[in-house]
Amino acid sequence: MTAQARSAVLTNYLEVARQYGLNTHALMSKAGLSQSVLNDPEQRIPVEAAIRLMEDSARESACETLGLRMAELRQLSDFGEVSLLLSHQHSLRDALQVIVQYRHLLNDSLAIHIEDAGKAVIIREEVVSEYPTHSRQAIELAIGVMHRFCAALLGAHWHPISINFTHEAPADLSVHRRIFGCQLEFGSEFNGIVCSSANLDTTNPLANAAMARHAQRYLDSLQDASEHSLALDVRKAIYLLLPMGRATIEQIAQAQGMNVRTLQRRLEEEGGITFSELINSVRRELVIRYMENPGYSLARIADMLGYSLPSSFTRWFISQFGMPPATWRSEHNIVPRKHS
Numbered sequence: 660m661t662a663q664a665r666s667a668v669l670t671n672y673l674e675v676a677r678q679y680g681l682n683t684h685a686l687m688s689k690a691g692l693s694q695s696v697l698n699d700p701e702q703r704i705p706v707e708a709a710i711r712l713m714e715d716s717a718r719e720s721a722c723e724t725l726g727l728r729m730a731e732l733r734q735l736s737d738f739g740e741v742s743l744l745l746s747h748q749h750s751l752r753d754a755l756q757v758i759v760q761y762r763h764l765l766n767d768s769l770a771i772h773i774e775d776a777g778k779a780v781i782i783r784e785e786v787v788s789e790y791p792t793h794s795r796q797a798i799e800l801a802i803g804v805m806h807r808f809c810a811a812l813l814g815a816h817w818h819p820i821s822i823n824f825t826h827e828a829p830a831d832l833s834v835h836r837r838i839f840g841c842q843l844e845f846g847s848e849f850n851g852i853v854c855s856s857a858n859l860d861t862t863n864p865l866a867n868a869a870m871a872r873h874a875q876r877y878l879d880s881l882q883d884a885s886e887h888s889l890a891l892d893v894r895k896a897i898y899l900l901l902p903m904g905r906a907t908i909e910q911i912a913q914a915q916g917m918n919v920r921t922l923q924r925r926l927e928e929e930g931g932i933t934f935s936e937l938i939n940s941v942r943r944e945l946v947i948r949y950m951e952n953p954g955y956s957l958a959r960i961a962d963m964l965g966y967s968l969p970s971s972f973t974r975w976f977i978s979q980f981g982m983p984p985a986t987w988r989s990e991h992n993i994v995p996r997k998h999s
Contacts, residue, residue, distance in 0.1 A: 661707070662788050662891060664766035667700035668709050668800075670737050671729040672716075679720035686716055700737070706768040706788045713796035723829040726796030730803025731838055735811045737804075741765060744874035747867045751812050752859040755782065758808075761878055767888075769801060770895030773859075774903070779820060780859050783851040785898040787891070793948040795826050798850050805852060806839060816861050819854045823847035827952060846954035848902050848963055889915070889925050890932055897941040902963045906941075908934045943979055950988060953996050957984050 673694075676683045687694055690712035696702050717725040736742050741761050748754040752773070759771050770785040784805060786797040802822060810817045821842040822835070828845035829835070835843055896914050900906040911934075912922040926932050942964050949960040961972035976984045988995070 661705050662767035662888075663703040664706050664709060664768065665700055666696045666702045666704050667737055668704075668706075668766060669697060669712070669729075670700065671732050672712070673697065674732075675722075675725060675728045676716050676720070679716075679722055681716055681720055683716075686712060686719070689715060706766065706786075707790050710786070710788055710790045710794045710797045713800070714790075714794055717796050723795070723831070724799070724834040726798075726800035727803045727834055727838060730800050730807060733804050733807045735808065738765065738808070741878060744871055744878060745808075745812070746863075746865060747871040747874065748812075748863060749866045749868075750860050750863055751809060752780075754808075754812055754863070755859070767891060768895075770899050772899040775856065776853075778856055779853055780856050781849070781851055781853050783849050783899050785850060785895065787895045787898050793826065793951075798824065798826070802850060802852065803838060809852070809854070809858075812863055813858065813861055817854075817858060819852050819858075821853045823849055823851055823853065825850055825948060825952065827954065846952055848959075889922075889929055890937060893922070893926065893934065893937050894941055897938050898945070901938075901941060901945065901965055904962075904965060906938060906965060939979075942975070946976065946979075950984065951991070951993060953993055956995055960984070 673683055676686070684694060690708045692704060692708050692712060696704055713726055713729075717723065722728070735746060738745055738758075741757065744757055744761075745754045748757060755771070755773055758765070759773070762769050762771065768786050768788045770783075770787055772783040774781040774783060782805060784798070784801050786794060786801055788794075788797075790797075802824070806819065806822070809819070819839065819841045821844050822839045823844040825847055826845065828843070832843065892915060893911055896911045897906045900910060900914075908919050908922065912919045915922060917925070923934060926934060926937070946960065946964060949955050949963060955963075957972070958969050961969045964972060966972035966975070973983055976982075976987070980987055982990075
């Protein structure tokens with residue numbers, strides 16, 4: 660099943676692209692999109708096409724921050740039909756749970772996990788798609804939109820501790836500093852936002868329980884009518900939980916609200932796929948992202964992929980790519996930094 664998103668995912672694309680003199684018609688056609696889809700923010704488009712459009716545009720314009728610039732002007736209303744329910748939640752924590760619950764109505768490929776870590780909370784985000792390489796623009800857009808959303812709900816009370824990206828820092832950090840205004844962590848083990856627990860539990864002065872119930876009933880009717888892929892949901896869960904060492908079939912079955920046997924049966928019924936095949940495919944995708952980052956040592960990569968022993972990681976890598984990881988890095992001219 661092709662992952663899809665509302666065309667609103669490309670809100671502000673034309674404005675940013677034209678600032679750089681890009682031929683937006685040609686770029687959208689190359690990605691398999693028509694400019695007319697931008698007239699209806701609720702129209703569903705393939706996520707991979709949107710990612711390709713942003714990556715091609717960033718490369719052609721030499722603008723490393725294209726996705727982030729698209730996020731800079733986002734409003735709460737850009738969440739479409741979900742925005743009414745979001746705006747009436749009691750707290751930011753409740754609103755984030757709404758995004759997780761109704762993510763299929765927003766973007767099939769968006770994976771979000773809220774992790775409590777003492778007095779801090781980590782909002783992990785991933786964009787999971789069939790796009791062949793890691794998409795810097797898509798992940799920066801997603802995190803930029805999440806940051807804007809939190810600021811819209813909390814106003815002056817929103818004070819993130821850090822913004823984290825698994826990719827390397829751009830040559831110029833001025834746009835990131837202007838938009839986020841907090842510590843920036845590149846080469847991190849996750850993509851997302853770290854904030855205080857107090858931020859998430861601050862009361863929303865605009866919350867209205869009656870309006871929230873009304874909006875939820877309407878969204879539930881839409882959710883019931885929409886189709887989504889269990890395999891894609893499992894892939895997203897693996898993306899989020901694997902670096903945390905928690906991508907076991909038991910953990911992910913629980914996250915999907917079912918037992919292990921039911922999860923295995925439904926995956927088989929949906930597409931004849933197994934959990935082990937899904938986790939292996941995610942490892943193959945993540946390992947290339949990690950290997951291309953010179954800030955990650957091989958031992959660190961092994962740990963992030965769920966291997967307690969580097970030798971086990973090496974054997975798996977050879978079975979997948981036909982050579983040891985150190986050889987792969989050498990052939991791709993990637994030199995790990997000494998301090999890693």
